[in-house]
Amino acid sequence: MADQETVTELTTDDAPIKARGLEGVIALESELSSIDGDRGELVYRGYDIHDLAEHATFEEVVYLLRHGALPTQEEFDDFTAHLRSERTLPDPVLDFLRHTPDDAHPMAVLRTAVSALGLYDEEADAVEEDASHRKAGRILAKIPAVIAAFDRLRKGKNPVEPLDRGSMAENFLYMLNGDEPGKAAEKTFDVCLVLHADHGLNASTFTNRVIGSTLSDMYSAVSGAIGALKGRLHGGANQEVMRMLLDIDEKGADPVAYVKERLDEDERIMGFGHRVYNTMDPRAAILRDMVKDLSEEAGEMKWYEYTTAIHETMEAETGIDPNVDFFSGSTYYQLGLDPDLFTPIFALSRSAGWTAHLLEQWADNRLIRPRAQYVGARNRTVTPIDER
Numbered sequence: 001m002a003d004q005e006t007v008t009e010l011t012t013d014d015a016p017i018k019a020r021g022l023e024g025v026i027a028l029e030s031e032l033s034s035i036d037g038d039r040g041e042l043v044y045r046g047y048d049i050h051d052l053a054e055h056a057t058f059e060e061v062v063y064l065l066r067h068g069a070l071p072t073q074e075e076f077d078d079f080t081a082h083l084r085s086e087r088t089l090p091d092p093v094l095d096f097l098r099h100t101p102d103d104a105h106p107m108a109v110l111r112t113a114v115s116a117l118g119l120y121d122e123e124a125d126a127v128e129e130d131a132s133h134r135k136a137g138r139i140l141a142k143i144p145a146v147i148a149a150f151d152r153l154r155k156g157k158n159p160v161e162p163l164d165r166g167s168m169a170e171n172f173l174y175m176l177n178g179d180e181p182g183k184a185a186e187k188t189f190d191v192c193l194v195l196h197a198d199h200g201l202n203a204s205t206f207t208n209r210v211i212g213s214t215l216s217d218m219y220s221a222v223s224g225a226i227g228a229l230k231g232r233l234h235g236g237a238n239q240e241v242m243r244m245l246l247d248i249d250e251k252g253a254d255p256v257a258y259v260k261e262r263l264d265e266d267e268r269i270m271g272f273g274h275r276v277y278n279t280m281d282p283r284a285a286i287l288r289d290m291v292k293d294l295s296e297e298a299g300e301m302k303w304y305e306y307t308t309a310i311h312e313t314m315e316a317e318t319g320i321d322p323n324v325d326f327f328s329g330s331t332y333y334q335l336g337l338d339p340d341l342f343t344p345i346f347a348l349s350r351s352a353g354w355t356a357h358l359l360e361q362w363a364d365n366r367l368i369r370p371r372a373q374y375v376g377a378r379n380r381t382v383t384p385i386d387e388r
Contacts, residue, residue, distance in 0.1 A: 018373055023275070027368065028209070032065055032356055033198040040279040044198060045069075053286050058168055058193040058352070059083065062140065065198055065356035066133065080167075082134075086141035087162035087171065090120040094149060094159065102154040106147070106344045107230040111223050113146045114139065118219030125217050132362065135218045136355035143351055144168060147344045148175035169193060172348070177336065184297060185335055188290055192331060195283040195324060196346055198353030200276065204228040204235070205350075205357055212358045213368040225354045226347050235343040240270040242329035242339045245306050255309040263317055271326030272314050280321040287327035294334040303330040 019025045034043040042049040045064050052061055056070065059080050063071045071079060089097075093116050100109050118124045121138060123131045149159035152175075160175045169190035173181040181189075199205070208225035212218075229235035248255050259269060274281055288307070295304040307330055311322055332342050 022206075022370075027201060027206070027370075030201070030357070030360060031068065032353065032360060033200055035200050035276050037274075037276045037278050040277055040282050040285075042199070042282050049195065049282055050286065053191050053194050056194065058190050058197070058349070061194050061197050062352040062356075065352055066136065066359060079137075082137050083141045083168065084162075084164060084171075086138045087145055089142055089145045089149065090117070092120060093117060093146070097146070097150050097153055097159075100150065100153070104154075105230070106150060106340050107226060107235075107347070109150050110143065110146055110344050110347060111226040111230065113150075114143065114226060115219060115223040117142055118217060118223075121219070124219055127215075127362075129359075129362075132218065132359055136359065139218065139222055139355060140351050141168075143348045144172040145175060147341060147348060148172060151176060151338065151341060152178075173335070184294075188294060188331065189335060191286070191290065192328060192345075193349040193352075195286060196328075196349035198350070198356065202234070203231070205353060208354045209357050209361050210368045212361045213365060215362075215365065218355065218358055221358055222351060222354050225350070229343060229347055229350065235346050237270045237323075237325035238329040238332070238346070239339045239342045241326055242333050242342065244270065245303060245330060245333075246339075248306055249302065255306045256313045259310050259313045260317065269310070269314060271329070272318070272320045272322050274321075274323045277321065277323065281323040283324035284322045284327050287324065287331055288322075291327050291330050291334070294331065298334060303334060306330075 017025070032045065035041070036043075044052060044061060045068055047056075047064070047070075052064075056064070060070055060076065063075065063079050093113055096113065096116055097109070117139070121135060123135055126132070126135075145159075145162060152159050157178075160178050163171045163174055163180075166174075167186065167190060170181060170186045173185060173189060201209070204225040207228040208221045211221040211224045232240065247253075248258050251258075262269060288311075291307060292304045295301045307327060311326070314320055314322070329339070329342060332345065333339065337345065
């Protein structure tokens, strides 16, 4: 929640404030996550992100975001049992994925599939709180199955049935690759999910809450959020970072010279800078260490060396700190994930936050309806069409 000493509460009697991109505008209050951009801190429900990444699983974080407290063992067992029971996709949605063009954008496929899932949920339009919690679980549990099934089908492989046990991280990697992941890979991916679960009122979360505030259904709101996340200024940056790293590797280029040349040409280096953080993104610091660990485990240090060189060069040349996208790309790549799946995986994780935000929105709903300042022409009259 925003610091009350720095927020001016406006009423309908006050003159409207214009802020391009709504930058600096406090649109609502939330108990889900808090960001301190000056100190580089991210907190979920009062817990620092470093503490959660080290000591909590993704499922525990999902429960925390929805319920406001970490689960007891009994609550955790019941919660994860529900998630596991919802992992299977309806046959018509699988048929849709089978008929999707192989070159379709994975985020477009995910957006459409989530919307389609609502057609086969008997509680899609139910408004009771318990029903909303169940729908949130279904969406979260089925998104990994959509991503994995589409990726396998476009590669000429059959979808893999989900496990009836294990974590979401383990199950997703299993459905994607057909082999159960090692403990290190499962833990790494689980931490990535924790880091991306929520992040204040970003563009996709705001979209999600705007749709929710109209009292539309959860599937519509999450589909809209996925549409917002598809934009390259929001969710696609880590994919662009990995493309840059692959370009450096394929050309055998010196990463320092590569970055300096692009800066000299006024090209943007993806994965640096953030609208909220004035220092290093705390999630980036966690992922930086994970990239190193993954590289050492694989016996291949080049991705860590590339990212380190680029980070140091950008710091020296621009003073701009990396964000979470800079290190998440190479982390996912070293887990064997294709770059065009990075943003759908972002959506997989962020669906935890989106659904929690909807539950919070509906608990005390008010239609989100800002105003636009008209700057167009005035006092025009219609000329008959044959005289124009």
